[in-house]
Amino acid sequence: MKVNNPYLPYPVRIDSVTTETEDRNLKTFKFLFLNPEDEGKFSYMPGQFAELSVAGLGEIPIGIATSPTEKGFIKFTVNRVGKVTSHLHNMQPGQIMGVRGPMGNSYPWDVLEGKNVVIIGGGFAFTTLRSSIIYMLDPANRGRFENIEVVYGARMPGLLLYKDELAAWEQRDDIKMHITVDGTNDPNWKYNVGFVPTITKEKAPSAENSYAIICGPPIMIKFTLPVLTELGFPPERIISSLEMRMKCGIGICGRCNIGTEYVCKDGPVFTLAQLSQLPNEY
Ligand SMILES: Cc1cc2nc3c(=O)[nH]c(=O)nc-3n(C[C@H](O)[C@H](O)[C@H](O)COP(=O)(O)OP(=O)(O)OC[C@H]3O[C@@H](n4cnc5c(N)ncnc54)[C@H](O)[C@@H]3O)c2cc1C
Ligand code: FES
Numbered sequence: 001m002k003v004n005n006p007y008l009p010y011p012v013r014i015d016s017v018t019t020e021t022e023d024r025n026l027k028t029f030k031f032l033f034l035n036p037e038d039e040g041k042f043s044y045m046p047g048q049f050a051e052l053s054v055a056g057l058g059e060i061p062i063g064i065a066t067s068p069t070e071k072g073f074i075k076f077t078v079n080r081v082g083k084v085t086s087h088l089h090n091m092q093p094g095q096i097m098g099v100r101g102p103m104g105n106s107y108p109w110d111v112l113e114g115k116n117v118v119i120i121g122g123g124f125a126f127t128t129l130r131s132s133i134i135y136m137l138d139p140a141n142r143g144r145f146e147n148i149e150v151v152y153g154a155r156m157p158g159l160l161l162y163k164d165e166l167a168a169w170e171q172r173d174d175i176k177m178h179i180t181v182d183g184t185n186d187p188n189w190k191y192n193v194g195f196v197p198t199i200t201k202e203k204a205p206s207a208e209n210s211y212a213i214i215c216g217p218p219i220m221i222k223f224t225l226p227v228l229t230e231l232g233f234p235p236e237r238i239i240s241s242l243e244m245r246m247k248c249g250i251g252i253c254g255r256c257n258i259g260t261e262y263v264c265k266d267g268p269v270f271t272l273a274q275l276s277q278l279p280n281e282y
Contacts (some may be wrong), residue, residue, distance in 0.1 A: 006250050009053040009098025010038040012074075016093055020077060022158030026124050027089055028065065028077045031099060042102060044068055045109060046131035047241065047269045050101030051249050052076060052088065060084045061246045061264070064102060065127040067134035069141070074099065077127045077161060103249045104268045107132060107213055107239060116147040118205040120224055122196050122216025123154055126161050128241060129215055133169065142174060149205045153180040153196040153220075157189055178203050197223040200231075207232030213239045225272065235272035242268045 012031035020026040033039045044050075044064055051059040066075045080089045091097070107128075117136065121129040129152070136145050150169070154160045160179065170177050180192035180199045192199050196216065205212075212233050214221055221240060228238055244263040247255040251265030259278045261267065270278075 007100070007248075009051070009059075009100040010042060011035070011096055012099050014091055014093050014095050014097070015073060017091070020161045025080045026077055026159075026161065027080075028075055028161075029088065029091075030073050030075050031097075032073055034096065039072070042074065042099070044102035045106035046135045047106035047128050048102040048104050049128075049249075049268060050074075050076070050099050050103060051246075052078075052084075053098035053100055054084055054087055054091075055097070057087055058084050059100065059249075061103070061243075061249060063125075063128040063131075063241070065130055067131045067138065069135055069138040077124060077130075079124045100249065104264055105266070107269055109135075112211055113144050114146065114209075116149070116206065116208070116210035117145055118210055118212040119148070119150045119152075120196060120200060120212060120214040120216070120228075121150075121152045122220040123159070124161060125215040125217070125241075125243075126152055129213065130162055130165070132213065133175070134165075137169075137172075137175060146209065147176065147206075148174070149176040149178070149203070151178045151180065151196055151200050151203065151205075153182070153194075153199065153216075155182045157181050157184050157186055195223070196220050197227050200224055201227045204231060207237075211237045211239060215241050235276060238272040239269060240272065240275070242270065244268075 011034040013034055015030045015032045018028040020028055046067055049061050049063045052062050053059045062076045065077045078085050078088055080086050119129050136148055166179055169175050178199055180194055212228050242263050244256040246264050247253045249264045251262045256263040
């Protein structure tokens with residue numbers, strides 16, 4: 001019997017690289033599996049992550065930006081911060097590297113079925129939220145969810161991810177978009193200006209039969225949580241995703257634990273109710 005080795009990455013070829021932001025620090029990598037049968041083995045749901053593996057340099061955990069409804073490729077959006085991410089930013093289409101995973105839990109899709117879903121994102125943490133939106137808007141899935149409302153913010157227009165998709169979602173009537181920036185001098189800016197917590201408060205998505213998924217910088221999350229509480233979202237209906245330092249990604253090395261939970265295996269997705277039971281080490 002052939003058993004998959006969880007430490008062994010699937011070989012992938014870089015198909016294309018898209019620079020997302022005007023500061024050029026965020027790039028989206030589209031990968032094709034070298035062995036087509038590996039795509040079937042890499043079966044994932046929105047919210048999960050993978051370890052991107054660069055030979056001789058190391059591995060980094062990155063959220064999966066594609067939805068499983070997008071076939072034939074997988075995408076990851078990578079912020080250039082250090083050793084491995086800088087090396088990746090210099091790689092070109094055609095080059096070969098590895099992807100190990102999928103890892104961690106996903107957003108709780110069975111629980112979200114039949115509910116209103118409020119997505120709140122800030123900065124480059126929008127990647128698995130993109131995956132979630134594409135997944136819910138897929139014709140095969142849209143009927144499984146009630147209203148979808150999105151608040152997504154960046155510091156300035158040039159730092160928003162996936163601009164073409166944001167513009168396309170703005171045009172649809174089965175998703176309500178509230179795109180915002182902290183500030184801008186652009187006279188043609190036609191969306192909101194204001195911090196994510198402020199815009200969330202102003203747009204006041206209904207908490208009735210609703211779940212909120214929130215991902216972003218800690219400061220954004222800190223100031224948005226009281227707004228959600230004020231709107232009537234209880235802690236068990238607020239879902240977030242944690243970014244911890246990781247190594248093995250499969251619950252063995254003990255690098256990522258918070259109290260009794262391994263973020264790589266038990267998370268990275270937790271409800272606020274679950275997080276309130278853990279030591280404040282994240
Ligand atoms: C579940 C999960 C999902 C993630 N998804 C994404 C994603 O979609 N896109 C993305 O760009 N990044 C994501 N990250 C963060 C990413 O893993 C780190 O930025 C990356 O590991 C840095 O590698 P490096 O070798 O370039 O940096 P290093 O040279 O190791 O470090 C450079 C700097 O980054 C900081 N850093 C390193 N790792 C992390 C980390 N895990 N969290 C916070 N700070 C860190 C270091 O403290 C240091 O200041 C995710 C992390 C986790 C755990
Ligand atoms: S990264 Fe090894 S236990 Fe989580």
